[in-house]
Amino acid sequence: MSGLKAxxxxxxxxxxxxxxxxxxxxxxxxxxxxxxxxxxxxxxSTTMAxxxxxxxIALLSHAWVGIRDVLLDYVKPFAxxxxxxxxxxxxxxxxxxWVIRILLTGAAV
Amino acid sequence: MHFSVYRYNPETDDKPYMQEYEVxxxxxxxxxxxxxxxxxxxxxxxxxHSCGEGVCGSDGVNINGTNGLACITPISVxxxxxxxxPFPGRPVIRDLVVDMTQFYHQYRSVKPYLTVHDPxxxxxxxxxxxxxxxxxxxxECILCGCCSTACPSFWWNPDKFRGPAALLQSxxxxxxxxxxxxxxxxxxxxxxxxxxxxxxxMNCTNVCPKGLNPxxxxxxxxxxxxxxxx
Numbered sequence: 380m381s382g383l384k385a386x387x388x389x390x391x392x393x394x395x396x397x398x399x400x401x402x403x404x405x406x407x408x409x410x411x412x413x414x415x416x417x418x419x420x421x422x423x424s425t426t427m428a429x430x431x432x433x434x435x436i437a438l439l440s441h442a443w444v445g446i447r448d449v450l451l452d453y454v455k456p457f458a459x460x461x462x463x464x465x466x467x468x469x470x471x472x473x474x475x476x477w478v479i480r481i482l483l484t485g486a487a488v
Numbered sequence: 489m490h491f492s493v494y495r496y497n498p499e500t501d502d503k504p505y506m507q508e509y510e511v512x513x514x515x516x517x518x519x520x521x522x523x524x525x526x527x528x529x530x531x532x533x534x535x536x537h538s539c540g541e542g543v544c545g546s547d548g549v550n551i552n553g554t555n556g557l558a559c560i561t562p563i564s565v566x567x568x569x570x571x572x573x574p575f576p577g578r579p580v581i582r583d584l585v586v587d588m589t590q591f592y593h594q595y596r597s598v599k600p601y602l603t604v605h606d607p608x609x610x611x612x613x614x615x616x617x618x619x620x621x622x623x624x625x626x627x628e629c630i631l632c633g634c635c636s637t638a639c640p641s642f643w644w645n646p647d648k649f650r651g652p653a654a655l656l657q658s659x660x661x662x663x664x665x666x667x668x669x670x671x672x673x674x675x676x677x678x679x680x681x682x683x684x685x686x687x688x689x690m691n692c693t694n695v696c697p698k699g700l701n702p703x704x705x706x707x708x709x710x711x712x713x714x715x716x717x718x
Contacts, residue, residue, distance in 0.1 A: 381680040382683070383678060383714065448687070451681075452641065452644045
């Protein structure tokens with residue numbers, strides 16, 4: 380993915396990340412869940428579970444486009460760039476799997 | 489007034505150095521006049537200049553860290569010592585004279601001329617005042633290179649990224665109601681480098697001596713690409 384699609388993904392994910400963070404931090408500030416049960420209920424409600432999953436999808440794809448941009452700008456030697464892109468992809472993938480695990484375990488509790 | 493000027497002659501100097509000059513200044517004097525005075529004091533010093541009124545775009549230099557045209561920069565607004573250097577990121581030919589080949593190459597690559605596939609009209613190409621208005625803020629570019637050489641994306645990838653000046657010109661023809669090559673122009677700009685190395689940091693707009701806004705033009709190109717792709 381490059382050019383227009385990458386740019387679009389970066390913009391859309393940025394808007395979602397900003398919106399979600401404002402809402403999430405707003406809730407914590409204004410009516411912070413008082414107990415673990417409250418928190419758990421809130422986080423595992425269908426809407427919130429969906430929104431959180433979307434948040435991490437947006438976060439990881441935003442990170443992919445952004446860091447790839449930095450590598451395209453600054454890392455010139457092809458082999459080094461490829462290695463770093465592969466490492467980045469693996470890193471983000473591991474984080475994605477980790478997030479899925481956390482979200483699934485959270486949902487199970 | 490005190491000036492510190494970048495000097496480099498690849499034939500005699502191992503590396504570039506800054507040389508100090510004192511110039512007696514008058515009210516209303518432009519930086520170009522000061523540079524001419526320096527050249528009078530020391531004729532080994534060289535810089536490009538021609539029209540002296542911000543039209544030819546020859547005397548683009550880096551003034552106290554910001555690109556601009558020496559001929560329309562009043563020295564009264566400059567902080568002492570005035571540091572004058574060549575455009576950043578360009579190979580130096582000598583002193584303030586740089587090699588702009590890559591800049592012109594990128595300009596040529598956007599095919600900066602009207603492309604019409606229909607047979608030529610009998611008399612003239614018609615354009616409404618509204619259609620003509622769309623070219624304002626685009627056609628005034630004098631290709632001095634202040635914007636592209638102030639752009640980090642152009643510093644890192646001058647061979648692949650078109651740069652703000654060329655992209656402004658690309659949009660000048662995309663926006664032209666008479667041009668019939670919009671689709672090819674857009675297609676040519678796809679990919680990670682040519683257009684999309686721009687991260688909208690707006691150095692270009694900040695330094696443009698003609699007050700143009702390449703960042704906005706680049707944004708418009710992206711908008712049209714988006715519209716044509718959905």
